[in-house]
Amino acid sequence: MLLAGAGLSQFIPGDFAAESVWPDSVAVAFPYIQKFILHAFDFNLTEYCTAVLRRQHLPGEALRGTSRSAPWYIRYFSMTVKIPISDESYQDVLNWVRERQVKNAKHSDVGDRNQACPISGSTRACTNFIPEIRASQFWFRGRQFEIDQRVADSTDCMLVSTTGHGSNAIFKDMLVEVKKYKEIKNEGKTVIYNGNSGYWHCGKGGRKRKRPLESVILEDGVAESFLEDIQDFKDSAKWYTEFGIPYRRGYLLHGPPGTGKTSFISALAGHFDLNVCILNLGQKNLTDKSLNQMFLDAPENSVILLEDVDAVFGNRAEDKSKNGILSFNGLLNAIDGAASAKGRILFMTTSYLEKLDSALIRPGRVDVKQYIGNATESQVERMFRRFNTACSDEDAKRFVRAIFDRPERPHISLAQLQGLFLRFKRKPADIFSGLATLYE
């Protein structure tokens, strides 16, 4: 079977899926037969079948159903599901298997002491024993499974197989379990996917504690208007269908660097329980086709974020991106591509609105444009109070005046201010002495 799409029920039968000749009773008894053979003869059926199946998946055939040329005993004794790397569940299955194995892995790699543990996400220095997963086994509901990422010597799909015969219910159960595991793991977190080599990856550090919206200090009313707009969009699926309008919404945040554009998008995603899929348009090998596919393959419940779009297509005269592969029209086509039934939310950010081609930001591609500027008096005061919870009103006002009553009145970003607060986090009363550094 080939698992298609992110849904759990979308199994596409392999070549010989209909050839079930065994009664259900045999299917039920199979795990016991399998265990008996393992213990009595020390012969691992699952491993053997997977090894044979792997050889069947010759280069170029990786995504086709299991070949009919597999020997009959393999066809009857094994069940497989192939999960394409583009499928959302690919990484989830790997993480789930790792977690099951980590306590007692026989073949492990010693994890990097200074990197976040891929299982716990903890960044504490530790010696992690990470199960070697490229070809390994695990048990689920009394059956042994083998997982193999080396199918066809390529990495574009993995094969999960088990011995036995019957319906694909066991795989569905497994994927339900994987989904539950993922939900627990992601609770209270915003999952960040990075688009790379044509796929969405959620690597180490890809799960971040949700950023509270209040922690992003914007001009009055901005956050509220976005909350309202996105909520309205989420509630309007029927309206879009009735009027034949593609169910998607585009937002552009523009303004100087360090003013909170990315932080705001991340906080909004957290508020609406959405993932963030970040795509760097300047990356090598990104083609019109792969960009389009990535838009279509974005994990469910995600916002797609294109940061600093001006850096790639800043000059109207340029049709090709700097790496010369992705074209401007390719980008427009991807943005205009099919929207999913759940709706697609696209965010773009730029520090140079004037550099953007009007075609990129016309209504339909960008529905809401919002300027996010340098700190205003109100923002400075709110940030001061946030970092100095014990401060008096008088201190807060004095701090604001100390910044804004200077003759040169610099443009200060909230990122600069945050830096100042961090420097004085242990002695907030001394912060006035550090103000001069804002003007350097």
Ligand SMILES: Nc1ncnc2c1ncn2[C@@H]1O[C@H](COP(=O)(O)OP(=O)(O)OP(=O)(O)O)[C@@H](O)[C@H]1O
């Ligand atoms: N309005 C804000 N409220 C709270 N924190 C902010 C704000 N603006 C910036 N920061 C802080 O400054 C840092 C940089 O912010 P962020 O990356 O969101 O800015 P940006 O506008 O996206 O910058 P760039 O355009 O350079 O990508 C973050 O650590 C963030 O916490």
